[in-house]
Amino acid sequence: MRALLCTRLGGAEDLAVETLPDAVPGPGEALVRITVAALNFFDTLIIAGRYQVKPELPFSPGGEACGVVEALGEGVEGLTVGERVVVHVTYGTCRERIVVPADRLTPVPEGVSDEQAAGLSITYGTTLHALRDRAALQPGEMLAVLGASGGVGLAAVELGLLMGARVIACASSEEKLAVARDHGAAETLVYDPVTLRDDLKALTGGEGVDVVYDAVGGPYAEPALRALAWKGRFLVIGFAAGDIPKLPLNVVMLKGVDVQGVHWGAFVERERAAHQDNQRRLLAWAAEGRLTVRIHGTYPLDAYEEALGLLSRREAVGKVLLRP
Numbered sequence: 001m002r003a004l005l006c007t008r009l010g011g012a013e014d015l016a017v018e019t020l021p022d023a024v025p026g027p028g029e030a031l032v033r034i035t036v037a038a039l040n041f042f043d044t045l046i047i048a049g050r051y052q053v054k055p056e057l058p059f060s061p062g063g064e065a066c067g068v069v070e071a072l073g074e075g076v077e078g079l080t081v082g083e084r085v086v087v088h089v090t091y092g093t094c095r096e097r098i099v100v101p102a103d104r105l106t107p108v109p110e111g112v113s114d115e116q117a118a119g120l121s122i123t124y125g126t127t128l129h130a131l132r133d134r135a136a137l138q139p140g141e142m143l144a145v146l147g148a149s150g151g152v153g154l155a156a157v158e159l160g161l162l163m164g165a166r167v168i169a170c171a172s173s174e175e176k177l178a179v180a181r182d183h184g185a186a187e188t189l190v191y192d193p194v195t196l197r198d199d200l201k202a203l204t205g206g207e208g209v210d211v212v213y214d215a216v217g218g219p220y221a222e223p224a225l226r227a228l229a230w231k232g233r234f235l236v237i238g239f240a241a242g243d244i245p246k247l248p249l250n251v252v253m254l255k256g257v258d259v260q261g262v263h264w265g266a267f268v269e270r271e272r273a274a275h276q277d278n279q280r281r282l283l284a285w286a287a288e289g290r291l292t293v294r295i296h297g298t299y300p301l302d303a304y305e306e307a308l309g310l311l312s313r314r315e316a317v318g319k320v321l322l323r324p
Contacts, residue, residue: 002324003095004304007058009049012308015061017301023099025073030102032067032085036118036298037093039320040064040151041240044312046091053090053265061308062093062322064121066114069105076102084108086279088121090265094301096324103272106279109287116286119293119319123151124282125275126237126264127159130213133267133274134260135233139164141210144200144227146220147240148185149176149317154294156213157183162290165211168203170196170220172314179294179317193219200227213237221245225257232257240314294318 003020025031043061045051065087069079079085085105092098108117131137143160147153148169160167161184169180170191177188187203189196200209200223208229214221218241225234225247234247234257252259268275285291296318299307303322310316 001096002301003060004062004301004322005058005060006047009047009057011048012044012305012312015047015304017304020095022097025071025099027074028076028102029073029099030069030076030079030085030105031071031097031099032065032087032105033070033097034065034067034087034093034095034324035114037062037065037095037322037324038118038122039094039307039311039322040122041238041311044308047308055091060092060094063090064088064118065093065098066108066118067098070097072102078102079105079107084114084117086117086121086283088125088268088279094304094322094324103276106276106283109283111287112283115295115298115321116293117283118321119151119295120282120286120291121279122264123155123319124159124291124293125268125278126262127152127155127213128278128282129264129267129275130235130237130260130262131156131159131163131211132278134262135211135235137163137165137211141165142168142204142207142229143211143213144168144170144209144224145180145185145213146170146191146224147214147216148180148188150215150240150314151316151319152215152237153213154180154183154318156215157185158291160213162285168200168209176317183292183294191220193223196220197223197226200224204229208232211235216241217245218243219245222247225251225259228255228257230256234259236261296320298323
């Protein structure tokens, strides 16, 4: 089988497509033929050795995919050969076939395309975990989404709307904000670290936002924290801006706010049943047409440099997919 491999840490130019022997599933495992693999911003970090998860070399990037079950190992129940499934792992999906534990697979319902299913697991899974399990977002609350045009940002806009919140989408250009408006954002804001606090306050009549969903970090985090209302919640999703911010704890104390870490990978490992429930809920919403996973583009496996470049330059509007 063909696989995109990271054999030395670096950038996309350091990867290569190579041929590997086909794998055989062991007890409790399934062999899945990948139809579409989805890339995320963290893939640009993991291949550079700058992510919290550091796989042994060589490895394939890609933490989510859609595929077809080709074989089942001993003891696997609840899956059938030929069934379409979502694959949710930390890395390894950018290849033609993958062997994974069966509990890392979720059946895909009719009406959900391979492309939609491939891009649903991590971005929407992270976001549902953040908004429902961590922040306990309530109908009528104000949700500010930083980086609202990226994969997790658009997921936050959509899921915030589904959960009854009023969403303020923040991004770096009007072009990106137009996409957020298409996904239901009530308010949009081209953000600037200098004015972000005051701008968010103004959009909430001076009250402040109830929840900040921060996938950007860098210079945007502190002003967004300062824009929180009393007992607001600040969700730490990621650091697309590059720098990990240091938040002033006096603001946390004075406003009575909660700073909540969102580590979806650890949640998947530690709370398998809750994760599976979230995955089934997301796929059901997609089947009902209530979620629309925006696809930036689908590329052949050999175009991995172009695909990863879109993410590293933060040019992607929606999901970037590879088709092995």
